[in-house]
Amino acid sequence: MVKVADEKQEQERHIVVFRLNGTLFALDIQSVQEIVKQSDIVSVPGAPPFILGIVNLRGRIMAVVDTKRLLGIGETSADKVLVMVAQIGEHLVGFTVDEVEQVTRITSDMVEPVSDLVSPEEARRLEGVLKLDGKLVLLLDANRLLDEEVVSASLAQS
Numbered sequence: 001m002v003k004v005a006d007e008k009q010e011q012e013r014h015i016v017v018f019r020l021n022g023t024l025f026a027l028d029i030q031s032v033q034e035i036v037k038q039s040d041i042v043s044v045p046g047a048p049p050f051i052l053g054i055v056n057l058r059g060r061i062m063a064v065v066d067t068k069r070l071l072g073i074g075e076t077s078a079d080k081v082l083v084m085v086a087q088i089g090e091h092l093v094g095f096t097v098d099e100v101e102q103v104t105r106i107t108s109d110m111v112e113p114v115s116d117l118v119s120p121e122e123a124r125r126l127e128g129v130l131k132l133d134g135k136l137v138l139l140l141d142a143n144r145l146l147d148e149e150v151v152s153a154s155l156a157q158s
Contacts, residue, residue: 011107011108012105012106012107013028013029013030013105013106013107013108014028014029014030014103014104014105014106015027015028015029015103015104015105015106015139016029016032016035016084016100016102016103017100017101017102017103017104017132017137018084018097018098018099018100018101019097019098019099019101020067020068020071020073020074020097020098021068021073021074021098023073023138024101024132024135024136024137024138025097025137025138025139025140026130026137026138026139026140027084027086027095027139027140027142028139028142029103031086031087031142031143032084032085032086032142033085033086033087033092034084034085035082035083035084035085035097035100036057036082036083036085036094037080037081037082037083038055038064038080038081038083038094039079039080039081040055040056041053041054041055041064041078041081042054042055043078044063047063049069050065050066050069050070051063051064051065051066052064052065052066052069052076052078052081052096053078055083055094057085057092057094060092062085062091062092062093062094063091063093063094064081064083064093064094064095064096065093065094065095065096065145065146066096067095067096067097068096070095070145070146071125076096081096082096082097082098082099082100083095083096083097084096084097084100086142088142088143088145088146093146095145104132106130106132110130110131111127111128111129111130111139112128112129112130113128113129114126114128114129114138124141124144125140125141125144125145126138126139126140126141127139127140127141
């Protein structure tokens with residue numbers, strides 16, 4: 001039984017590390033399809049405040065989320081935005097980022113829980129925190145960042 005736990009702890013995966021207002025965040029690379037610069041974001045009347053708008057990404061309509069506003073750490077200008085494209089349920093969703101730092105490999109035992117440090121609402125969105133090159137990185141859970149219903153409703157209004 002201990003052997004199984006050791007194997008699970010040592011399971012490697014890749015993450016994309018990015019900055020928002022100087023803070024380092026990361027997403028599992030399996031959630032990220034690509035990173036693109038977008039300048040043609042169309043705002044959607046009545047959309048939740050954290051939805052920056054929608055774009056046409058090679059024929060597919062995609063909601064663009066102002067990640068800073070979603071996480072409560074500011075807001076992003078809609079000019080030329082760096083967007084990390086992720087699959088949430090059946091929808092492509094773009095998350096704004098200031099800059100991408102690196103793609104790196106981590107093991108499960110590097111991720112520590114953050115439940116005591118943040119509110120339950122924020123802890124729900126975080127998988128944990130890890131230390132990379134002496135810096136703290138907040139590991140986001142892509143599947144818990146947004147409810148699929150919110151994304152569906154935003155796209156239905158377009």
